[in-house]
Amino acid sequence: MTTSITALTFDRERDGWERSTGLVKDRVPMPSIQSPDEVLIRVRYAGFCGSDRGIWWRKAFGDMIDSSLRAEGRTRRVVGHELLGEIVEVGAAVTARFGLRPGDVVSTESHLVCEECYQCRVGDRHVCARDRIIGISADGCFADFLVLPARALWRTDVEKIRPEVAAVQEPFGNAVHACQATPLAGRSVAVLGCGTIGLFAILVARGMGARQIIGIEPDAKNAELARRLGCDAVLTPASPDPARPWASDATLRDAVLDLTDGVGVDVAMEMAGFNSSVNNALRVARRGGHVVLFGVNNGDAHVEDLHRVVMNGLQLHGVVGRQIFGTWEITKKLLEDRSNGVQDAVWEVILNRGEGTMVDIKDWERGAFEAVIRSNPKALIRFAG
Ligand SMILES: [Zn+2]
Numbered sequence: 584m585t586t587s588i589t590a591l592t593f594d595r596e597r598d599g600w601e602r603s604t605g606l607v608k609d610r611v612p613m614p615s616i617q618s619p620d621e622v623l624i625r626v627r628y629a630g631f632c633g634s635d636r637g638i639w640w641r642k643a644f645g646d647m648i649d650s651s652l653r654a655e656g657r658t659r660r661v662v663g664h665e666l667l668g669e670i671v672e673v674g675a676a677v678t679a680r681f682g683l684r685p686g687d688v689v690s691t692e693s694h695l696v697c698e699e700c701y702q703c704r705v706g707d708r709h710v711c712a713r714d715r716i717i718g719i720s721a722d723g724c725f726a727d728f729l730v731l732p733a734r735a736l737w738r739t740d741v742e743k744i745r746p747e748v749a750a751v752q753e754p755f756g757n758a759v760h761a762c763q764a765t766p767l768a769g770r771s772v773a774v775l776g777c778g779t780i781g782l783f784a785i786l787v788a789r790g791m792g793a794r795q796i797i798g799i800e801p802d803a804k805n806a807e808l809a810r811r812l813g814c815d816a817v818l819t820p821a822s823p824d825p826a827r828p829w830a831s832d833a834t835l836r837d838a839v840l841d842l843t844d845g846v847g848v849d850v851a852m853e854m855a856g857f858n859s860s861v862n863n864a865l866r867v868a869r870r871g872g873h874v875v876l877f878g879v880n881n882g883d884a885h886v887e888d889l890h891r892v893v894m895n896g897l898q899l900h901g902v903v904g905r906q907i908f909g910t911w912e913i914t915k916k917l918l919e920d921r922s923n924g925v926q927d928a929v930w931e932v933i934l935n936r937g938e939g940t941m942v943d944i945k946d947w948e949r950g951a952f953e954a955v956i957r958s959n960p961k962a963l964i965r966f967a968g
């Protein structure tokens with residue numbers, strides 16, 4: 584039996600949060616099932632998330648990693664939470680309780696919820712008060728194998744969803760959840776920030792029947808991807824004014840009004856997290872429109888003209904994670920239904936058919952991988968393939 588496996592790790596003593604960047608390719612002990620509800624999974628593909636970028640450049644999640652490691656009396660965390668893998672062993676209760684067996688192919692919900700807090704009991708598990716996140720507060724999937732609770736797993740049919748796309752169901756689900764905040768059929772939608780989740784949101788909004796989609800994106804390469812995914816228009820926002828970094832862009836607002844008969848969009852989806860982008864979202868939404876806030880930035884933000892937000896009757900939605908498992912059901916339908924072109928667009932446009940976006944763990948090398956994540960919205964790591 585294998586006693587050690589390859590994994591990408593952060594170690595709070597070896598690396599130190601303040602004095603390092605990146606992850607270390609390492610050998611770690613083979614994990615084993617500890618409870619009757621757990622499952623051992625062989626990882627086939629793992630996706631590299633925006634939050635993994637936050638860990639890579641030490642911008643986010645340091646406190647959560649540190650406090651969870653201290654609570655476990657350990658120093659090293661296996662990172663990663665976007666997964667496609669195969670079950671190789673199940674705990675004693677798994678098959679009877681969850682219907683999962685060795686050989687099943689699964690992805691996973693990355694938020695491990697408590698099932699006991701108020702939110703969990705009323706069905707709002709995505710905002711569980713005591714959740715743990717795989718690859719941050721529990722060991723993750725940048726590894727040959729990992730152990731997870733069976734109730735977090737999502738069985739996936741790789742005859743219907745190709746495995747490389749199935750590995751990104753979790754971040755695709757973020758976009759689905761954002762698009763569930765308000766009905767999009769027949770609506771005009773602006774997506775502010777066309778990084779990975781914004782690009783997914785363009786596809787989801789189309790799949791859900793939006794009549795007009797306007798991308799707003801400063802980066803030329805991402806803007807081109809947004810066009811290829813079918814945005815009706817892609818606009819470039821002005822760079823934030825250093826003296827007023829929160830300020831919205833009046834030229835951008837006018838351009839959106841021009842595209843919407845002077846009305847503004849029904850739904851503005853903020854997926855960048857910059858303060859100026861939040862104000863742009865509030866400005867391009869029509870009176871009575873919806874503003875979906877998904878982009879994350881720590882600390883205080885400046886809201887322009889709060890009076891207008893109230894008097895225009897804007898409806899604001901903060902979106903985190905995925906509805907467990909309602910969002911996964913919609914994700915499955917959008918990806919399995921080949922007639923909508925969504926799965927093919929994820930593979931061909933966002934993942935570039937794996938060319939330059941996929942790295943085999945055997946060849947993984949820190950500097951080369953950093954170049955991959957710098958130049959692509961989504962990178963994949965192949966483990967068992
Ligand atoms: Zn993620």
Ligand SMILES: [Zn+2]
Binds near residue numbers: 696697700712
């Ligand atoms: Zn809970």
